[in-house]
Every structure is written in structure tokens, then in C-alpha cells.
Amino acid sequence: MVNPKSMRLRKEKGLKPPISDVAESFISVTDIKHYFYCPRIVYFERVLHAKPVLGSQQEDSQEKHEEYVRKELRRRDAIYYSSDFVGATKMLFVPLSSARLELQGVLDLLIKTRQGEYVPVDYKMMESDGGRVWMDHKYQLVAYALLIEGQFGGCVKRGFINYIPEKLVIKVDIVPSMKVHVKRVLGHIKRIIREEKLPPIRVAKHKCTGGCGYKHICQRL
Ligand code: SF4
Numbered sequence: 413m414v415n416p417k418s419m420r421l422r423k424e425k426g427l428k429p430p431i432s433d434v435a436e437s438f439i440s441v442t443d444i445k446h447y448f449y450c451p452r453i454v455y456f457e458r459v460l461h462a463k464p465v466l467g468s469q470q471e472d473s474q475e476k477h478e479e480y481v482r483k484e485l486r487r488r489d490a491i492y493y494s495s496d497f498v499g500a501t502k503m504l505f506v507p508l509s510s511a512r513l514e515l516q517g518v519l520d521l522l523i524k525t526r527q528g529e530y531v532p533v534d535y536k537m538m539e540s541d542g543g544r545v546w547m548d549h550k551y552q553l554v555a556y557a558l559l560i561e562g563q564f565g566g567c568v569k570r571g572f573i574n575y576i577p578e579k580l581v582i583k584v585d586i587v588p589s590m591k592v593h594v595k596r597v598l599g600h601i602k603r604i605i606r607e608e609k610l611p612p613i614r615v616a617k618h619k620c621t622g623g624c625g626y627k628h629i630c631q632r633l
Contacts, residue, residue, distance in 0.1 A: 437514060438509065438514050438515060438516045439513075439514055439515050439516075439598055439601050439602065440515070440516055440517055441515070441516070441517030441552050441555040441556060441559070442517070442552075443457070443458065443601055444515075444551055444552055444555040444594060444597060444598070444601070445548045445549065445551070445552040445555075446548070446624075447548075447597055447600065447601055448547050448548035448551045448552075448597070449548040449614075449624065450613060450614045450615070450620075450624055451600070451604065451611035451612070451613075451614065452610065452611055452612075452613055452624075452626070452630060453624045453626060454601050454604050454605070454611070455604055455608075455609075455610055455611055456624075456626045456629060456630070458601075458604070458605045459604065459605060459608045460629070462626065462629055464624065464625025464626055465625050465626075465627075465628055466625045476537075477535070477537065478505065480535065480537050480576055481504070481505075481520050481521070481535045481576075482504075484535060484574065484576050485504075485521075487579070489579075490574070490581075491521075491533055491572050491574060491581045492521070496525075497523050497525060497531075499526045500523050500524060500525045500526060501523070501524040502521060502522070502523050502524075503521070503522045503523075503524070504520070504521055505518055505519070505520060506518065506519045506521075506522045508556065508559035508560065508562075508563055509559065509563075510558070510559055510562040510563070512562065513558060513559075513562065513595070513598060514598075514602070515555065515558065515559060515598060516559070517555065517556060517559060519532050519533075519534065519556050519559075519560075520533060520534050520535045521533035521534075521535070522560065524564075528566065529566070529569070530560045530561075530564055530566055530568050531568070531570060531571060531572070532553060532556040532557060532560060532568065532571040532572075533571065533572045533573075533574060534549065534552065534553055534556065534571070534572070534573050534574070535573075535574045535576055536549060536573060536574065536575050536576065537576050537577065538575065538576075538577065539575055539577055539578055540573075540575040540578060540580055540582065543580070543582075544582070545573050545582050545584055549573050550573075550584055550590075551590070551593070551594055551597070553571045553573060553584055553586070554586055554590045554591055554593075554594045555594050556568075556571065557571060557586045557591065558591055558594060558595070568586055569585065569586055569587075570583060570584065570585055570586055571583075571584050571586055572584065610633065613630070617630075617631060
């Protein structure tokens with residue numbers, strides 16, 4: 413059932429009506445990341461199908477992400493060559509999906525150690541949160557962990573985020589409560605899409621920098 417308010421908003425913005433197909437019904441790990449940044453992004457992308465207004469640097473980093481990752485992998489002290497992972501199997505740009513969770517994503521690097529442990533590595537073409545992992549990046553990594561467990565089995569206990577401009581690799585311990593939290597958020601995201609209900613903002617409007625690219629729509633609501 414389409415919410416009349418979101419239909420009106422689509423019309424006002426000159427946006428296309430919603431498309432319902434199988435791929436659309438899956439949540440992506442990027443949706444998870446967006447939800448943690450601000451739940452409204454999910455509404456703008458998945459309900460209104462609006463296009464973000466991104467800076468040239470942001471657009472560039474999306475377009476060239478794979479290239480940046482491959483370049484980073486050539487760096488001698490990259491995580492790829494860590495002594496922890498000698499003899500490990502390393503898989504690049506791994507498509508992952510779970511019909512049970514209705515979740516999908518493509519992971520930059522998946523390491524399978526000689527002991528059989530799976531370790532996800534995600535690359536970001538941006539700086540860290542003052543030497544720490546941004547919250548949205550952390551939970552995106554947890555979403556990858558859930559997908560890996562569903563696809564390959566085992567229990568993912570750690571992963572890494574590589575902030576390319578800083579040459580900084582940060583380890584993230586992935587504990588069961590984080591996985592439960594991501595599953596709960598998955599439910600919230602599905603509800604936003606199903607009910608087409610505008611979620612509350614995470615940061616007060618006057619404080620929001622609009623780094624999401626949807627400020628032009630959001631500030632008018
Ligand atoms: S402009 Fe700010 S409040 Fe609105 S969706 Fe973007 S991040 Fe959220």
C-alpha cells in the first residue's frame with residue numbers, strides 16, 4: 413500500500429513512482445550504513461527514490477572505489493600483507509546475500525585464514541572519526557559479518573576498516589550484541605520502506621551539515 417504523503421512528495425519532486433521487484437525488496441549493507449548515519453536517508457532513497465546532490469569528491473569516490481581499493485592493496489604495509497594473514501585466502505569484491513535476512517552487499521575484501529576464520533575488510537576513501545571508526549561504518553561491517561556467516565558458516569568475530577587517505581587500518585571486534593542490533597535495524601528499515609513513513613532525524617536540523625546529499629529535500633519537511 414502506497415502512502416499518499418510519499419506519493420505527493422514524489423510528485424512534488426518530479427520523481428518516478430516506486431518500483432517493486434525482487435532486488436528492491438532486499439536491503440543493502442549501504443542502507444544499513446545510511447540508517448546509522450541518518451534514518452531519513454533510507455526514506456529518501458528507498459521510498460522517494462530521490463537522487464542525492466553530492467559533491468564532486470563524493471561522486472568520484474563512488475565511481476572509483478574499486479580502483480582506489482586495488483591501489484591501496486599495492487601498498488606494502490596494507491592489511492592484505494599483514495603477518496596475521498600469511499597463507500590466507502583473499503577474495504576481492506565478494507557478492508554476498510541472504511534470502512533469510514533479505515540483505516545483500518558486495519564486500520571489498522574477504523580474508524579466510526589458514527585456521528578457517530573469515531575476516532571482512534572494508535575500504536573507505538575518507539578520513540576516520542579522529543582515529544576511530546565511524547559508527548555507520550562499524551555497523552555496516554557487522555552487516556557484512558552476518559552475510560558471511562550465512563553464506564560461508566562459522567562466526568565472524570573481527571573485521572577491519574581501512575581509511576585510505578590516512579593509511580589507517582582499524583580493527584573492529586564484532587560481538588553478538590552488535591549482530592542483534594543490526595538485525596533489529598534491518599526490521600526498522602523494512603518498516604520504513606513498507607509503511608513509507610518519514611523517520612525522525614538523528615541530528616537537529618540547524619546542526620545538520622547535510623553531508624547525505626538530501627538537505628535540499630529534508631529541510632523543507
Ligand atoms: S539533511 Fe540531515 S537530517 Fe536530513 S536526511 Fe540528511 S543527514 Fe538526515
